[in-house]
Amino acid sequence: MVTAAPPAVPFLDLRQVNAAHADELKAAAARVIDAGRYVLGEELSAFEEEFAAWCGVRHAIGVGNGLDAMALILRAYIELGVLQEGDEVIVPSNTFIASFLAVSANRLVPVPVEPDDDTFNIDPVRVEAAIGPRTRAIMAVHLYGRLADMQALGGIARRYGLLLIEDAAQAHGAACRGRKAGSFGDAAGFSFYPGKNLGALGDGGAVTTDDDILAATVRALRNYGSAEKYRHARKGINSRLDELQAALLRVKLRYLDAENAARQGIATVYREAIVHPAIRTPVEGTPGGHVWHLFVVRSARRDALMAHLAGAGVRTLVHYPVPPHRQGAYPELAGLSLPLTERMHDEVLSLPMAPNLGGGQVERVIDACLSFPVP
Numbered sequence: 001m002v003t004a005a006p007p008a009v010p011f012l013d014l015r016q017v018n019a020a021h022a023d024e025l026k027a028a029a030a031r032v033i034d035a036g037r038y039v040l041g042e043e044l045s046a047f048e049e050e051f052a053a054w055c056g057v058r059h060a061i062g063v064g065n066g067l068d069a070m071a072l073i074l075r076a077y078i079e080l081g082v083l084q085e086g087d088e089v090i091v092p093s094n095t096f097i098a099s100f101l102a103v104s105a106n107r108l109v110p111v112p113v114e115p116d117d118d119t120f121n122i123d124p125v126r127v128e129a130a131i132g133p134r135t136r137a138i139m140a141v142h143l144y145g146r147l148a149d150m151q152a153l154g155g156i157a158r159r160y161g162l163l164l165i166e167d168a169a170q171a172h173g174a175a176c177r178g179r180k181a182g183s184f185g186d187a188a189g190f191s192f193y194p195g196k197n198l199g200a201l202g203d204g205g206a207v208t209t210d211d212d213i214l215a216a217t218v219r220a221l222r223n224y225g226s227a228e229k230y231r232h233a234r235k236g237i238n239s240r241l242d243e244l245q246a247a248l249l250r251v252k253l254r255y256l257d258a259e260n261a262a263r264q265g266i267a268t269v270y271r272e273a274i275v276h277p278a279i280r281t282p283v284e285g286t287p288g289g290h291v292w293h294l295f296v297v298r299s300a301r302r303d304a305l306m307a308h309l310a311g312a313g314v315r316t317l318v319h320y321p322v323p324p325h326r327q328g329a330y331p332e333l334a335g336l337s338l339p340l341t342e343r344m345h346d347e348v349l350s351l352p353m354a355p356n357l358g359g360g361q362v363e364r365v366i367d368a369c370l371s372f373p374v375p
């Protein structure tokens with residue numbers, strides 16, 4: 001008799017993630033449908049207050065997505081005369097391309113800087129070396145959910161008079177000494193793309209900041225440049241977090257601490273159990289400083305490892321296969337040589353990671369890794 005193979009371990013089963021809160025999500029959706037107000041209403045105001053309080057900042061402004069959150073921060077600084085077209089923004093060379101796109105969308109110049117090889121996050125020593133006469137800002141990305149070295153970057157930003165902006169799209173809740181991602185820089189952008197640690201059931205994003213003037217500017221820019229109906233002080237855009245997503249996010253925010261803790265527990269098990277000469281597991285974060293949006297291992301034989309895991313019914317992904325400076329969108333950066341970054345993109349592999357990954361699934365991932373043949 002042939003026994004059926006057990007179902008594959010999915011990379012991330014969003015249906016299941018949201019099924020855990022289905023009753024509350026459906027009640028929240030019903031509340032919005034019945035209220036009859038779908039844009040810029042009470043759900044958004046309530047979510048903005050709750051998310052700001054949770055992050056420990058004065059302001060959160062809901063926007064359409066994470067890319068817009070980052071782009072609107074930079075746009076607001078241009079509107080306020082703090083940044084000017086052609087200014088340089090230091091960005092990590094190994095980030096998701098949205099970090100770069102936010103910079104170039106504002107006719108600012110992204111200057112890629114290589115990461116620390118162990119943490120995947122931008123290297124403060126290299127940041128300082130990259131500062132030139134047109135450098136005006138540093139964009140820190142808390143890649144994979146791990147806080148960048150905000151203390152070192154904050155020191156550099158202060159010494160050189162630069163803005164420090166966080167791309168916190170992967171790091172909701174990552175904390176250091178009681179401070180959370182989104183509260184370290186002058187401003188931060190979050191994404192609520194469904195697969196993020198705090199995920200909507202569609203697109204969404206937010207800007208956080210303690211700066212009242214910046215907050216008011218972003219608030220106007222996301223709504224046609226209008227602070228008052230039919231009065232347009234600036235050439236804004238339409239990028240608002242809608243009532244339905246805000247209501248759903250209010251539900252999911254209440255479970256985020258527990259879900260991040262579950263991710264941290266899975267990461268600890270993975271790190272302790274996956275001991276293999278051809279697989280490098282990520283270094284431990286400072287306690288609470290990593291919320292494990294992704295659990296990224298490295299292997300010189302990455303493609304073979306990926307195929308081996310797939311054969312064992314374990315679905316993995318690569319974040320990211322091609323670095324921004326090698327993308328068709330950035331021919332002007334194609335000449336750069338960024339060896340650490342290029343090697344990382346050849347070696348990284350993201351294992352299944354989700355708050356609701358069961359013990360049996362975690363064990364299957366581990367067993368599949370341990371059975372990867374050593375040549």
Ligand SMILES: *Cc1c(COP(=O)(O)O)cnc(C)c1O
Binds near residue numbers: 099
């Ligand atoms: C997801 C992500 C973004 C973009 O967020 P969207 O909501 O998809 O626009 C930006 N930066 C990083 C690091 C991300 O992971």
